C-alpha cells in the first residue's frame with residue numbers, strides 16, 4: 236500500500252514538473268520584441284555586409300537584407316559559387332591581408348569539385364537577363380534547395396551543393412535568399428576552373 240502511495244506521489248510530482256516544463260518558455264510581449272530585435276539586426280547586418288551594390292527596385296528590402304545575411308554570413312554560398320573567392324591581395328587566410336570578396340565574379344560559379352563520382356562545377360547563381368537567379372523562378376529555386384534536384388531535369392540530383400542542409404531552412408529563409416540573389420548584379424558565368 237505504502238509503495239503504491241509513494242508511486243502515486245512520484246507520479247504526481249512528475250506531472251507537475253512536466254506541466255511546469257511546458258509552461259516554462261512563455262511567449263510574452265518582452266520575449267517577442269527581443270526576437271523582433273534580433274530579426275531586425277540580422278536584416279540590418281545583411282544590408283551592411285552585402286559586398287556588391289544592390290538593386291532594390293521591385294524588391295522587398297527586409298527580405299533582401301535577411302537573404303544577404305543568410306548568403307554572406309551563414310550559407311557560405313560564396314565559398315563555392317565565387318571563384319576565386321577573394322579579391323587579389325584580400326585573402327583573409329593570408330596574414331596581413333584584409334578580407335574582401337571577389338566582387339568581379341561574385342556568385343558567378345566556375346569552381347570545380349573533383350569527386351569519386353565525377354567532376355562538378357558550381358553554377359552561376361546571379362540573376363539572368365530577366366532577373367531570375369540562376370535562371371530559376373522562385374518555385375524552381377525552392378525546388379533546388381528543398382529537393383536537391385534540377386527543376387529543368389528532375390532526374391538530375393545536384394552533387395556537392397549542400398542541399399541536405401539547406402532544405403532544413405524555413406520557406407521564409409529560402410524566399411529571402413532568392414530575393415537577395417535577385418538584387419545582386421547579373422554576371423556572365425565564370426568559366427570552369429582547371
Ligand code: HEC
Nearest residue numbers: 310311312315355356357358360369379393394395396397
Ligand atoms: C560546398 C559548395 C557549395 C555551397 C556552399 C553552395 N553551393 Fe550551390 N552548388 C554547388 C555546386 C557544385 C552546384 C552544381 C552541382 C552539380 O552540377 O551537380 C551548385 C548548384 C546550385 C544551384 C543550382 C543552379 C542551377 O543552375 O539550377 C543553386 C540555385 C545553388 N547552388 C544555390 C546555392 C546557394 C543559394 C548557396 C548558399 C546558400 C549555395 N548554393 C551554396 C556548390 C555549393
